Amino acid sequence: MATFHTETVQSGLALSRLHILFHSVALLFLYYYRISHILLEPSFVWIFMTIAELIFGELWLFKQAFRWRPVSRAVMPEKLPSDGKLPALDIFVCTVDPEKEPTVQVMDTVISAIAMDYPSNKLAVYLSDDGGCPVTLYGIREASRFAKEWVPFCRKYGINSRCPKAFFSPMGEDERELLLLRNHEFLAEQEQLKAKYNIMQKNIDEFGRDPKNRSIVFDRPARIEIINEQSEIPLVVYVSRERRPNVPHTYKGGALNTLLRVSGLFSNGPYVLVVDCDMYCNDPSSAKQAMCFFLDPETSKDIAFVQFPQMFHNLSMKDIYDSQHRHAFTTMWQGMDGLRGPGLSGSGNYLSRSALIFPSPYEKDGYEHNAQNKFGNSTMYIESLKAIQGQQTYKTSISRNVILQEAQAVASCSYEIAQIGVMRGWRSTYLYPKRPCFLGCAPTDFMEGMLQLVKWSSELFLLGISKYSPFTYGISRIPILHNFTFCYFTSTCQYIVALIVYGIIPQVCFLKGTPVFPKVTEPWFVVFAILYVSSQSQHLIEVLYGGGSLGTWWDEQRIWIVKSIVGGIFGSILAIKKRFGLNKAKFILSNKVVAKEKFEKYEQGKFEFEDAALFMSPLVGLLIVNILCFFGGLWRLFNVKDFEKMSGQLFLLGYLAALSYPIFEGIITMKSKVQ
Numbered sequence: 001m002a003t004f005h006t007e008t009v010q011s012g013l014a015l016s017r018l019h020i021l022f023h024s025v026a027l028l029f030l031y032y033y034r035i036s037h038i039l040l041e042p043s044f045v046w047i048f049m050t051i052a053e054l055i056f057g058e059l060w061l062f063k064q065a066f067r068w069r070p071v072s073r074a075v076m077p078e079k080l081p082s083d084g085k086l087p088a089l090d091i092f093v094c095t096v097d098p099e100k101e102p103t104v105q106v107m108d109t110v111i112s113a114i115a116m117d118y119p120s121n122k123l124a125v126y127l128s129d130d131g132g133c134p135v136t137l138y139g140i141r142e143a144s145r146f147a148k149e150w151v152p153f154c155r156k157y158g159i160n161s162r163c164p165k166a167f168f169s170p171m172g173e174d175e176r177e178l179l180l181l182r183n184h185e186f187l188a189e190q191e192q193l194k195a196k197y198n199i200m201q202k203n204i205d206e207f208g209r210d211p212k213n214r215s216i217v218f219d220r221p222a223r224i225e226i227i228n229e230q231s232e233i234p235l236v237v238y239v240s241r242e243r244r245p246n247v248p249h250t251y252k253g254g255a256l257n258t259l260l261r262v263s264g265l266f267s268n269g270p271y272v273l274v275v276d277c278d279m280y281c282n283d284p285s286s287a288k289q290a291m292c293f294f295l296d297p298e299t300s301k302d303i304a305f306v307q308f309p310q311m312f313h314n315l316s317m318k319d320i321y322d323s324q325h326r327h328a329f330t331t332m333w334q335g336m337d338g339l340r341g342p343g344l345s346g347s348g349n350y351l352s353r354s355a356l357i358f359p360s361p362y363e364k365d366g367y368e369h370n371a372q373n374k375f376g377n378s379t380m381y382i383e384s385l386k387a388i389q390g391q392q393t394y395k396t397s398i399s400r401n402v403i404l405q406e407a408q409a410v411a412s413c414s415y416e417i418a419q420i421g422v423m424r425g426w427r428s429t430y431l432y433p434k435r436p437c438f439l440g441c442a443p444t445d446f447m448e449g450m451l452q453l454v455k456w457s458s459e460l461f462l463l464g465i466s467k468y469s470p471f472t473y474g475i476s477r478i479p480i481l482h483n484f485t486f487c488y489f490t491s492t493c494q495y496i497v498a499l500i501v502y503g504i505i506p507q508v509c510f511l512k513g514t515p516v517f518p519k520v521t522e523p524w525f526v527v528f529a530i531l532y533v534s535s536q537s538q539h540l541i542e543v544l545y546g547g548g549s550l551g552t553w554w555d556e557q558r559i560w561i562v563k564s565i566v567g568g569i570f571g572s573i574l575a576i577k578k579r580f581g582l583n584k585a586k587f588i589l590s591n592k593v594v595a596k597e598k599f600e601k602y603e604q605g606k607f608e609f610e611d612a613a614l615f616m617s618p619l620v621g622l623l624i625v626n627i628l629c630f631f632g633g634l635w636r637l638f639n640v641k642d643f644e645k646m647s648g649q650l651f652l653l654g655y656l657a658a659l660s661y662p663i664f665e666g667i668i669t670m671k672s673k674v675q
C-alpha cells in the first residue's frame with residue numbers, strides 16, 4: 001500500500017505556463033527592438049543595455065524550470081509497517097566551534113534527536129565535534145544523562161516539542177497548558193525536569209567558562225567515545241575525527257564522511273539524518289514521515305534522500321533580510337521536486353546509505369571491485385556495506401573494544417579519500433509539512449547574512465566553472481528542465497553585470513538627457529511596460545499565494561537587489577581567490593549567537609549595517625549615483641520638459657529611490673552612531 005501521495009500544484013498551472021509563453025514573446029520583441037536599433041545606430045549605451053537585458057532574460061528563462069511542474073507531497077505514516085519492522089536510522093549532528101555554536105544550544109539539538117519518535121533500538125545519534133573541544137564532550141555526557149529522563153517523559157505525555165529549550169520557552173506554552181489540563185501529575189513532573197534541565201545548562205556553562213575547555217584543537221588524534229549504550233534511549237556516540245594542520249579536511253563534508261564510516265561500524269542504519277548543530281528536531285515524527293518515501297512499495301527504490309525545508313525559530317514578522325529564503329523553500333524546491341528532485345540543502349535531509357555506495361539504484365553489485373580504493377582499507381567497514389546491500393541492520397559479534405579501535409582508525413586523516421556524492425539514476429524528494437520538522441538559527445543581522453551569502457555564492461560560482469558545471473557536464477546527463485535549475489543556481493553571479501548596468505547607465509543618461517528606453521508615446525514602450533508588470537506580478541502572485549503580504553513583496557525586491565550585488569561581487573572575488581589558492585581566510589562558519597541590539601533592530605524591521613562597511617561599499621556607490629542623477633536629472637527635466645522621451649528612466653529612478661529608502665535610512669543612522 002502506498003505510504004505517500006503526490007499532487008501537482010494544479011491551481012493556476014496552465015495560466016502559469018501561458019504566462020511563461022507570453023513573457024518569452026515579449027522578451028523577443030524587446031531584443032528585436034534593441035538589436036535592430038544597434039544595427040542602425042551603434043552605441044555603447046545601447047550595447048550595454050542589451051547585454052544587461054540578455055542576462056536578465058537568460059536567468060528568467062532558467063528560473064521558469066522551477067515553475068513548470070511544482071508538486072507537493074503528503075505522507076501517511078499510519079500505513080507504515082509496525083515499529084519492529086522499521087529500518088535502523090542514524091542521526092548525524094555536526095558542530096565545530098563553541099564560541100559561535102554555544103554548547104548548550106548544540107545539546108538541545110542532540111537531545112531533540114535522541115527523543116525522535118522512533119524505536120530506541122533502531123536509532124543512533126552521532127555528534128561530530130570538529131573542534132575537538134572538551135566542553136562538547138562534557139556537554140554530550142550531560143545531555144545523554146538528561147535525555148534518559150527526558151525521553152520517557154516525552155513518550156509518556158506524547159510531547160511534540162522535544163527540544164527542551166523550545167518546550168520550556170513561550171513557544172511550548174500551548175502544549176504545556178494542554179497537557180496540564182489533561183493530567184494532574186504533569187505539573188510536578190514538568191517542574192522536576194525543568195529543574196534538571198537548568199542544572200544541565202548550568203553545568204555545561206560552568207565547565208565551558210574555562211577557556212581551556214572551549215579551545216579548538218586542530219592538531220589532534222581521533223577520539224571516539226560511546227556516551228550511551230543502555231537501551232532505554234538510543235545509542236549515543238561522540239566522534240572527533242583526526243585533524244592535522246597540513247592535511248585537507250574538507251570541512252563539514254569531511255566530518256560527514258567520517259561519521260558515515262564510524263556509524264557503519266556501530267549501528268550501520270540504512271538511513272541517515274543529517275542536521276546542523278543549530279537545527280533542532282521540532283517534530284519527532286519526521287523520521288517516520290521520511291520513511292514513508294523510503295519504504296513505499298512502488299516508488300521507493302531510487303530515492304536517494306528526502307529533504308525537509310530549512311526553517312528558523314528566530315525570524316521576525318517583517319524579516320527584512322529574507323533570512324527565511326522564502327522563495328527557495330516554497331517555490332524552487334517544490335519546482336525541482338516535480339522534475340527530478342530537490343537539491344541537498346545540507347541540513348534536515350534523510351539520506352539512504354545505498355545512494356552513497358552503489359553506482360545506481362539498479363546496480364547494487366560491483367561496488368566491491370576497487371572497494372578498498374573507494375572506501376579505504378577497513379575490512380570491517382567494507383563488511384558493513386554488504387549489510388546495506390541486503391538492506392539489513394549490521395549485526396556483529398565483534399567486541400565493542402575492537403569496534404572502537406577500528407572506529408578510531410576510520411576516523412583518521414588517512415581515510416579522507418575521495419568525497420562521496422550521490423550518483424546517477426537516483427531521485428530525491430521534498431516534503432514540506434505544516435509543522436516545521438527542523439528549526440534552526442538564521443542570521444538576523446546584515447553582516448552575518450552577507451557572510452553566509454558570500455560563502456554560498458562563491459561555492460555556486462565554483463561549481464559553475466568546475467568539471468561538474470551544468471553547462472558542460474549536466475547538459476548531456478540531466479534532463480533539460482532539471483538542468484536549467486542548476487544553471488540558474490550557478491549563474492546568479494551574472495546578475496551583478498546586469499544590475500551594475502541598470503544601476504548606472506540609465507541614471508547617468510537621465511542626468512544628461514539621453515533616453516535609453518522608447519518614448520512613452522511609442523508602441524515599443526508597451527513592450528518594456530509589459531515586461532516590468534509581468535515579472536512584478538509573477539512575483540507578487542507567488543508571495544500572496546504563499547501567505548505573504550504586499551510588504552513582503554516590496555521588501556523582497558529590495559533585499560534581492562542587495563544580495564545580488566553583494567553576492568555577485570564578493571562571491572566571485574572569493575571564488576576566484578579560492579580557485580587560485582589565494583584564499584587565506586578560514587571557513588566562514590555561520591554565527592549562531594546574535595547580539596541583542598542587532599536583533600532588536602532586525603525585529604523592528606530596520607537595516608543595521610554595522611561592521612559591514614566593506615560589503616556595503618558597492619551599494620553605497622550605486623546609491624549615490626542614483627540619488628545625484630535622480631535630483632540632477634529632475635532639475636534638467638523640469639527645465640527642458642522632454643518628459644515624453646525620459647518617462648521610462650524617470651520611472652526606473654523613482655522606483656529605485658523608493659525601494660532603497662530604508663537602506664538610506666540605515667546608512668544615515670550608522671553614520672550618526674560613529675560621530
Ligand SMILES: O=c1ccn([C@@H]2O[C@H](COP(=O)(O)OP(=O)(O)O[C@H]3O[C@H](CO)[C@@H](O)[C@H](O)[C@H]3O)[C@@H](O)[C@H]2O)c(=O)[nH]1
Pocket residue numbers: 094095096097101128130250251252255275276277278310345346347452455456587588589590591
Ligand atoms: O569544518 C567544519 C565547518 C562546519 N561544520 C558544521 O557544518 C554545519 C554548517 O555550517 P554553518 O557555517 O552553520 O553553515 P550555514 O551557512 O549556517 O549552513 C548552510 O550552508 C552550509 C553550506 O555552506 C550547509 O552545509 C548547511 O547545512 C546549511 O544549513 C555546522 O553544523 C557546523 O558545525 C563542521 O562540522 N566542520
Ligand SMILES: [Mn+2]
Pocket residue numbers: 276278440441590
Ligand atoms: Mn546554519
